[in-house]
Amino acid sequence: xxxxxxIIKSIKHGFIxxxxxxxxxxxxxxxGLGNIVLFTVNFFYWVFKRPFRLHLLVDQLFFIGNKSILIxxxxxSFTGMVFATQTYFGFKxxxxxxxxxxxTAIGLAKELAPVLTGLIVAGRAGSAMAAQIGTMKxxxxxxxxxxxxxxxxxxxxxPRIVAGTIAVPMLSAIFLYIGNVGSYLVGxxxxxxxxxxxxxxxxxxxxxxxxxxxxxxxxVFGFVIxxxxxxxxxxxxxxxxxxxxxxNLAVIxxxxxxxxxxxxxxVVLVRIL
Amino acid sequence: MKFENPAxxxxxxxxxFGEHTVLNNLNFDIPKNKxxxxxxxxxxxxxxxxxxxxxVIKPTSGKVIVLGQDLAELxxxxxxxxxxxxxxxFQYAALFDSMTTIENVxxxxxxxxxxxxxxxxxxxxxxxxxxGLKSESFNKLPSELSGGMRKRVGLAxxxxxxxxIMLYDExxxxxxxITTKMVNDLIVETAEVNKENGLTTVIISHDVRATLxxxxxxxxxxxGRIVEYLPVDQFxxxxxxxxxEFLRL
Numbered sequence: 001x002x003x004x005x006x007i008i009k010s011i012k013h014g015f016i017x018x019x020x021x022x023x024x025x026x027x028x029x030x031x032g033l034g035n036i037v038l039f040t041v042n043f044f045y046w047v048f049k050r051p052f053r054l055h056l057l058v059d060q061l062f063f064i065g066n067k068s069i070l071i072x073x074x075x076x077s078f079t080g081m082v083f084a085t086q087t088y089f090g091f092k093x094x095x096x097x098x099x100x101x102x103x104t105a106i107g108l109a110k111e112l113a114p115v116l117t118g119l120i121v122a123g124r125a126g127s128a129m130a131a132q133i134g135t136m137k138x139x140x141x142x143x144x145x146x147x148x149x150x151x152x153x154x155x156x157x158x159p160r161i162v163a164g165t166i167a168v169p170m171l172s173a174i175f176l177y178i179g180n181v182g183s184y185l186v187g188x189x190x191x192x193x194x195x196x197x198x199x200x201x202x203x204x205x206x207x208x209x210x211x212x213x214x215x216x217x218x219x220v221f222g223f224v225i226x227x228x229x230x231x232x233x234x235x236x237x238x239x240x241x242x243x244x245x246x247x248n249l250a251v252i253x254x255x256x257x258x259x260x261x262x263x264x265x266x267v268v269l270v271r272i273l
Numbered sequence: 274m275k276f277e278n279p280a281x282x283x284x285x286x287x288x289x290f291g292e293h294t295v296l297n298n299l300n301f302d303i304p305k306n307k308x309x310x311x312x313x314x315x316x317x318x319x320x321x322x323x324x325x326x327x328x329v330i331k332p333t334s335g336k337v338i339v340l341g342q343d344l345a346e347l348x349x350x351x352x353x354x355x356x357x358x359x360x361x362x363f364q365y366a367a368l369f370d371s372m373t374t375i376e377n378v379x380x381x382x383x384x385x386x387x388x389x390x391x392x393x394x395x396x397x398x399x400x401x402x403x404x405g406l407k408s409e410s411f412n413k414l415p416s417e418l419s420g421g422m423r424k425r426v427g428l429a430x431x432x433x434x435x436x437x438i439m440l441y442d443e444x445x446x447x448x449x450x451i452t453t454k455m456v457n458d459l460i461v462e463t464a465e466v467n468k469e470n471g472l473t474t475v476i477i478s479h480d481v482r483a484t485l486x487x488x489x490x491x492x493x494x495x496x497g498r499i500v501e502y503l504p505v506d507q508f509x510x511x512x513x514x515x516x517x518e519f520l521r522l
Contacts, residue, residue, distance in 0.1 A: 141367050141368075148356070149354060
């Protein structure tokens with residue numbers, strides 16, 4: 001039979017367990033974050049050390065950049081078209097539909113191009129980085145590099161992180177360009193906005209600083225996504241299951257980081273630029 | 274057992290991970306130009322010992338001296354340079370799966386030698402032929418090779434930079450008897466051929482039969498201690514209860 005004391009004891013016990021589990025997960029998160037910071041420090045140490053393996057950088061640029069172009073073209077064009085259409089119907093209510101091209105361009109430049117490019121690259125290349133390195137780790141290929149005297153971070157992480165940092169802003173620029181083409185086509189053909197007004201408002205309201213904001217954001221996203229992808233690759237343990245888990249974590253944390261960083265970068269960049 | 278001018282010397286080496294002692298005051302010499310096998314049950318500390326020899330992990334106390342060099346005196350960069358004295362054949366060969374057979378063998382040569390591309394290609398082909406691989410396999414990916422062929426490629430890659438110490442991590446575990454014999458023959462042949470270059474062979478294994486056939490010396494590791502270390506003929510007659518039990522398996 002349950003007594004009053006027994007009930008109080010079990011509630012206390014449950015509460016303590018709950019607090020302990022929260023403490024443990026906070027502890028794990030802080031440890032994980034610390035490990036990522038150490039990994040990043042390690043990257044900066046090795047990125048300036050010889051030998052510079054340019055062929056590996058080119059391979060990664062091809063993989064992250066070239067192989068993402070098609071999906072970026074698709075995503076960019078349709079995002080520009082949708083954004084222009086939605087803006088048009090909103091703006092028409094207050095008779096400022098002539099601003100559709102300018103607003104779409106600013107929205108794409110500052111937010112949509114870098115963020116969506118970041119999310120796409122996190123899903124495509126970030127996961128691939130974790131899977132490639134993770135598979136190499138569980139099959140002792142990483143150990144083989146180390147035994148040969150090759151630093152695995154320098155050989156595997158450095159080219160991927162550098163390539164990611166270079167490729168994402170470039171992809172974002174393509175996204176921005178093709179998004180504006182989509183916006184222009186929809187605006188002038190389907191929404192019947194005058195072409196001259198479309199361009200005059202665009203040049204009046206859009207500034208170089210807007211493009212810079214997007215490029216800076218995309219560069220940071222590229223770096224962070226690649227650090228996270230490679231970090232989770234090196235954390236892989238326990239065979240195929242571990243590779244799957246590492247890949248999954250790389251995608252989740254890559255995407256979450258893009259969204260969180262976007263806010264903080266916006267706060268900083270609108271003041272600077 | 275003590276040797277004069279050993280290839281590897283572990284002096285009072287202890288390694289602890291938290292409360293757990295993995296290597297317990299290990300004193301152990303490995304002679305040059307011989308095949309020495311370290312036997313032991315799973316969890317005996319064999320892999321940790323191997324990582325100490327390679328300088329991948331530092332002992333909690335004690336010294337690891339390889340080819341006369343105290344590894345503790347080397348910084349991380351020098352340690353990496355020093356590791357080029359080793360060749361290692363991993364349990365599953367650890368070939369780079371994005372590279373072909375010949376690219377795997379050429380890899381260390383491209384990274385560290387000053388040979389021209391044609392010289393690298395020539396040497397890689399020579400190494401692959403020496404370990405018994407036919408030219409039609411040179412451009413295959415590791416996934417297209419059998420377990421035995423992968424071991425051959427792994428060995429060719431390990432020998433590419435003419436190492437002074439060749440390490441084998443469980444070389445015959447999980448292989449069929451014919452492939453096991455092939456790998457054993459390859460180990461002996463490699464040791465013989467490279468004897469003039471002063472090649473020392475260290476095998477980490479729990480495959481008793483394979484070990485006794487090819488080793489010069491056998492050490493038995495148990496709970497971080499070498500409990501028996503003898504020339505192979507004497508090891509077979511060891512009276513140590515653990516060794517006797519192991520030999521019966």
